[in-house]
Amino acid sequence: MQRRDFFKQLGAVAAVAAISPAISFADEAKKLSGPNDLSYKAAVDAITGGKGAEESSKVNLKVPEIAENGAVVPVTVEVESPMTDSDYVKSIHILATKNANTRCIDVHLTPSNGKAMFATRIKLGGTQDVATVVALSDGTFLTATQNVKVTIGGCG
Amino acid sequence: MSSRKSLIKIKPKSYKDGEIVKVSFMVMHPMETGMRKDKKTKEVIPAKYINSVKFDYNGKVITTMNVWESLSTNPVFTTYMKVNGEGKLSVTFSDSTGEVHEKSIKIKPKG
Amino acid sequence: MKGTIKIVLSLTLLWSLSFASEQFSMSDADREMYAEMLEDNPADIMVGNGSELLEEYCGGDAGLAEFLNVSEDELPAYIAGFPRYLKDFKQVVALDQVLQALMSKNGHKPFALKSSDMFDMGAYAKSIANGEKIQIDVDANKHIKESYELGKLTFEQKRGSRGLSCLSCHSSQVIGSVLRTQPLPDLSAKGNAPAATWPAYRMTKSSLRTLQRRFQGCMNNALLAVIPLGSPEMVGLEVYLTQEAKGFEIAIPGLKR
Incomplete structure (x- = not known):
């Protein structure tokens, strides 16, 4: 498959996933996995279907300024949202802009989550920006970015 | 179904019906990227990472995730959920080698 | 006098150790974020x-x-x-x-x-002792007294090609100095009392480690011959650091960098 075709397909799948997070779980995962070398821009295009995402203070991305260990970097994303059937956060995407594969995780939420928050821990290959792209139920996308300095901390 | 060790935590421990609680799923998993070499043998350690996770509450899918190799070893997935009656919360994941694992806990709101 | 000791020590450790003002360290907000990770400790x-x-x-x-x-x-x-x-x-x-x-x-x-x-x-x-305060009694009998003394000696004994001891990096004179972004910890109950929080999940190793195993890692990095787990010297070190942490509330498992 040509690289461009792959991105196109990826964009399409992401859009479908955003409409119905409950669609066949395994199939969706298989299609999205693909080759693990998406650049940051390609990944954002894939997630937003080329629309891009707007920076917003509604998105609170929490990562350490200095990570004491690149193997375990805490990331928390919280989005201001009522999480009702008509107005909710459909998905939270976490991207490590300079990792070999920028995509870390896509989290598809539903109003049943009650609160738009996701937290995990990621590996960072080096100092870089960590970004989140958030898909809202009205079809728009928000984003936030923060730099993380990765150091080799302490002894051993 | 694998016997991999995992844990689901609900916070707070005691909650009411309708309350929004924090849910964490933790699992012992290597999350191998396929890019690391074994220090002794110099051979590439094959990729093995979780690629999808699903939270089910009483048969209703609450959250699904597509996961890549950048998540840390022994990963943690934390989100919220609205308690909606007694029942079961199940977390299922599959990894890049086809391993599947499921962990469940009882949801028992008080009052 | 204190100033002289500090200069001598800092010269000894110049190869890797620099003081807080010379090297960036983590912010309080960062530290808090890492502390919050204890809630979901693998x-x-x-x-x-x-x-x-x-x-x-x-x-x-x-x-x-x-x-x-x-x-x-x-x-x-x-x-x-x-x-x-x-x-x-x-x-x-x-x-x-x-x-x-x-x-x-x-x-x-x-x-x-x-x-x-x-x-x-x-x-x-x-x-099982979580929530209890460390209550080791090193005066209980002559055996534990001897073990404590052996532990103290092991802690202070300079060894290896760099002539370092545990004390080199954990004396009151250098506590708080920043070594590769991390402040050198105070091992007493006034500080972070590691005896109360090990065994802990070691993030750099992605695994659970014990206090004695951590001592081994430390020795290895400082180029000291590694002392076997469970040996009188190792148990002595645990006794010594447990006494230092006396009164601190036990919270297992800990979560460490």
């Missing part, structure tokens, strides 16, 4: 596994209490007093050595002190 899974292992090989909490000649109610406070001199052992022992003996008594081959099963089981056993 080691909780290992401690859960340890609980199952204790049940299977040692008869659970009840089996351990019986073996130690205390009631189950007394068990948490009793565990908070380890390492101890035990007559049956004729020596000062840490909790993991007690578990080995109990496994053996129950007809099982004991887990090696360095095995992950022992780390898991030992972490669970110590977590």
Whole structure:
């Protein structure tokens, strides 16, 4: 498959996933996995279907300024949202802009989550920006970015 | 179904019906990227990472995730959920080698 | 005088150690974020596994209490007093050595002190004392007194090609200095009292480690010959640092960089 075709397909799948997070779980995962070398821009295009995402203070991305260990970097994303059937956060995407594969995780939420928050821990290959792209139920996308300095901390 | 060790935590421990609680799923998993070499043998350690996770509450899918190799070893997935009656919360994941694992806990709101 | 010592020490350690103003360190907000990770500590899974292992090989909490000649109610406070001199052992022992003996008594081959099963089981056993304050008594008898003195000596003894001791990086003169973004920790109850928070999940190793295992890692990095787990010197070091942390509340498993 040509690289461009792959991105196109990826964009399409992401859009479908955003409409119905409950669609066949395994199939969706298989299609999205693909080759693990998406650049940051390609990944954002894939997630937003080329629309891009707007920076917003509604998105609170929490990562350490200095990570004491690149193997375990805490990331928390919280989005201001009522999480009702008509107005909710459909998905939270976490991207490590300079990792070999920028995509870390896509989290598809539903109003049943009650609160738009996701937290995990990621590996960072080096100092870089960590970004989140958030898909809202009205079809728009928000984003936030923060730099993380990765150091080799302490002894051993 | 694998016997991999995992844990689901609900916070707070005691909650009411309708309350929004924090849910964490933790699992012992290597999350191998396929890019690391074994220090002794110099051979590439094959990729093995979780690629999808699903939270089910009483048969209703609450959250699904597509996961890549950048998540840390022994990963943690934390989100919220609205308690909606007694029942079961199940977390299922599959990894890049086809391993599947499921962990469940009882949801028992008080009052 | 104090100033002179500081200069000499800083010269000794110049190869890697620099003082807070010279090197960036983490912000309080960053530290708080790492502290919050304790809520979802992967080691909780290992401690859960340890609980199952204790049940299977040692008869659970009840089996351990019986073996130690205390009631189950007394068990948490009793565990908070380890390492101890035990007559049956004729020596000062840490909790993991007690578990080995109990496994053996129950007809099982004991887990090696360095095995992950022992780390898991030992972490669970110590977590029985969670919420208790460390109450080691180094004046209880001459054996534990000797163990404490041996531990203090081991802590202060300069060894290896760099002539470093544990004290080189953990004396009151250098505590707080930043070594590769991390402030050198105060090991006493006034500081972070590691004796109360190990066994812990070590993030750089993605695994559960014990206090004695951490000492080994430290020795290895400082180019000191590594002392075996469970040896009199190692148990002595644990006694010494447990005494330093006396009064600090036990919270197992910890979570470390």
